[in-house]
Amino acid sequence: MDKRWVIKEPGDEETVSTLMDSLGVDRLVANLLVQRGITSFDSAKKFFRPSLDDLHDPFLMKDMDKAVTRLITALNNQERVMIYGDYDVDGTTSVALVYTFLKKHFDYIDYYIPDRYSEGYGISLKGIDFAAESKVTLVIALDCGIKAMEKIAYAKEKGVDFIICDHHTPDEILPEATAVLDPKRVDCEYPCDCLSGCGVGFKLMQGLSQQLNWPFENLVPLLDLVAVSIASDIVPIENENRVLAHYGLIQLNNTPRLGLKTILNLAGVEKDLTINDVVFKVGPRINAAGRIQSGNRAVQLLIADTMDSAKLIGDTINVMNEDRKELDHTITDEALDRVAKSQTLLAKKSTVLFDRNWHKGVIGIVASRMIETYYRPTVILTESNGMATGSARSVDGFDLYQAISACSDLLENFGGHKYAAGLTMKLANVSEFQQRFEEYVQHNISDDMLVPQIKIDAKIKLSDITPKFYRLLKQFEPFGPKNMTPIFISEDVVDYGYSRQVGRNKEHLKLSVVDDIRDGNVISGIAFQMGNMYPKIAKGSPFNICYSLQENEYMGKVETQMMVRDIKL
Template sequence: MEKRWVINEPGDEETIESLSQALGVDQVVANLLVQRGVKTFDQAKAFFRPSLDDLHDPFLMKDMDKAVNRLVTALNNQERILIYGDYDVDGTTSVALVYTFLKKHFDYIDYYIPDRYSEGYGISLKGIDFAAESNVSLVVALDCGIKAMAKIAYAKEKGIDFIICDHHTPDEVLPQAVAVLDPKREDCQYPCDCLSGCGVGFKLMQGISQQLNWPFDDLIPLLDLVAVSVASDIVPIVGENRVLAHFGLIQLNNHPRLGLKTIMDLAGVDKDLSVNDIVFKVGPRINAAGRIQSGRHAVQLLIVEEEDAAVLIGDTINTMNEDRKELDHNITDEALERLNKAEKTQSKKSTVLFDRNWHKGVIGIVASRMIETYYRPTVILTESNGMATGSARSVDGFDLYQAISACSDLLENFGGHKYAAGLTMKLSNVPAFKERFEAYVQNNISEDMLIPQIKIDAKIKLSDITPKFFRLLKQFEPYGPKNMTPIFISEEVVDYGYSRQVGKNKEHLKLSVVDDIRDGNVMSGIAFSMGKMYPKIAKGAPFNICYSLQENEYMGKVETQMMIRDLKIS
């Protein structure tokens, strides 16, 4: 698939020069910092040396005082408390975090994860009824609830108070809960508005700790869960999130809780766990429980304290993950086959597919996989409880939420954000939705948006890649939104004579290249699925590469290697 290379605008020259001199780094590194909003020595110090002292006062968050006071009242009166959370990674880590911390101080506490299939996302009537039957008087809702006006009112009728800890964008009217903690509230001045749901839960625990003079050190073991949520929910890793992720990764690598250690072992992550490892190895296993059976399994593993039980639950979840992978691959194959056979597929600018037999738990993954082949806004629908329900994913620059909003009269409910959403409609409305959604996309998407782009930080020479340069790049971690892995362009490179095809079917390319034969700066790189380019490269044709840098260890030797993102013959 053709890709667009888009070079980010460089920072202000004067600022780059000043920062370069203040830090003693070259201008390429200084530019990378300025592009990320780091413009002064003090900002650079905070960026490169995160400190727990930089965490914000939790009481800066709107309603934090109300939430903490209600929890203290519940503690003093020995009320029954229910910790309620969504079934995905952010929700289950949130529940595990708040439950394990409060369990040390509350005798009457339980947790609840709604069933994806019978209850759906967020606060459910069944969950409220469970709370009422269990004599619960306070529910702490995590990673959900910000739009549950009717459900919170129903709970109030039953004498149940709610504290909502959410991070999704609220409507103009908020639920009538005792406290609504959401840094995205318009009237909330909290300095970091991009916390994960688990991050909001952590701030609540920090708040009650400050109120009751519990030691801050008791919060540190919770940071492994926060790091998993920050990485898996793909929130910006800047500001407070960067501090939480940094120290959460330290906790994960040195003192992970038993359940996470079990998942890491099953995933084959034995050292130097990174955000990437969480996104692709740890997070999917936690998610699998809610996709295939119940998110309650994930919470059980995240709070387990006995090794035998951890192994048993971990094996069960790992099996669910294998089932999940088989399901999403099979459904993706079916969906692609249907599209390939469909007439006028190439002229469409969106994909909307419905099959009543597709598994509800994996259709979001399928939507993402479809975009890898047909790069356009995609909605995958299946049948659940007599309705068509689905997941939608977008392409860079296109507001999916607005597109779905334009079809809202055909929907029973929907929610999400610019690049991902969920929706439900009557089965009879599916054909009309397909037409309306396609028409909206046709009228509002540009041709450029239909070509995947690679955002590039800077153009550099291979001679710029020194050991010091790479050491500084490593200090940019942890990577994530608003601090993505730096990607570079080097132009007019040529084969140094040792490039070759690799892989079982010679589908990959192992590169050995130079951009100036006189300086002898030879760089190696790996280009997956680009083996077909080898004949031209071997003939000496100059080419341009865009790539990130990584450390490669082979037979005890460690070297800096280019991870090729794309390659174009000059």
């Protein structure tokens, strides 16, 4: 797939120069900082040296006082409390975090994860009935609930109070819960509106601790769960999230809880765990439980208090993850084949596919994989409980949530954000939804948005890639949205003579390149799925290369190498 290279605007010249002088760094590093909004010595200090002292006061969040007051009342009166959360990574880590912390102080506490297939996303009537039957008087809903107006009203009739801790976009009218914690509320002035659901749960526990004068140190062991949620839910790693992710990774690398330690062992991650490792190796395994069987298994793993129980559950979840992989590859192949064989579908600017036999647990992954081949807004639907239910994914710059909102009269419910959403509709509405969604996309998407772009931070020479430069670059971590791994281009590089095809089918390209044959500054790199370019590169013709940098360790030797994103001859 052809890609557009878009070089970011350089930082303001005067600001870059000032930062160079105050930090004692070169222009390239100063420019990378300014591009990220780091424009002063003080902001650079906070960026490079995150501190838990920089976490915001939880009571700046709207309704935090109400939530903490209700929770303390429940604690004092020894009420039955239920922790309720979604079945994905953010939901299950949220439940594990709040349950683990409160279990030390509440005698009567339990948790509840809705079944993806019989209950669907969010707060369910079945869950409310279970709470009422169990004499639960307070439910803390995590990573869901912001749109559950009718469900919360039903719970109120049953004598069940709700504290909602969510981070999804709310409607104009909020549920009539005891407290609604959501930094995206229009009337909430909390300084960080991009927390994960688990992050909001953490702030509630911080607020409770603050009110009862419990030491903050008791909260630190929970940060491994917060980091996993931040990475897996792909929220911006800026502001408070950067602090939480930084210390969460320290916790994960040094003293992870038993359940996460088990997952890391199964994933083969031994040291220097990064956000990228969490996204691709940890998150999918936690998610697999809710996709294939039940999110309860994920919570059981995350709160396990013996290594034997953690290993037993971890092994089971690992098998589920293998099943998940097989399912999503099979369904993706079917979906790709359906589009490839239809001129009508090929001509569209969106992909909306429905198949009643597709597995509900993997359709979100399938939607993401479809975009890798057909780069356009995508909705994958299947049948569940007599309804069409699906997951939607978007492309850079296109507001998927608004597109789905424009079709809301056809939907039973929906929720999400700009780039990912879930939705449910009557089976009879699928055809009209396909048509209306396509019409909205056609009128609101530009041709540029339909071509994947690579955002490039700077154009550099290979001689700029020094050990000192890479050490400074490492301090930009943790990387993620709003602080992505820097991407560079180098022009007119040539094969030094050692490049070759690698992989079982020679599908990858191992590079060894220079941009000036005279200085012998050879940089190696790996280009996945670009093995077919080798014959042209081997001829010695110059080419432009787009890449990020990483460390590669082989036989005890560590070197900086390029992770190639694209090549243009």
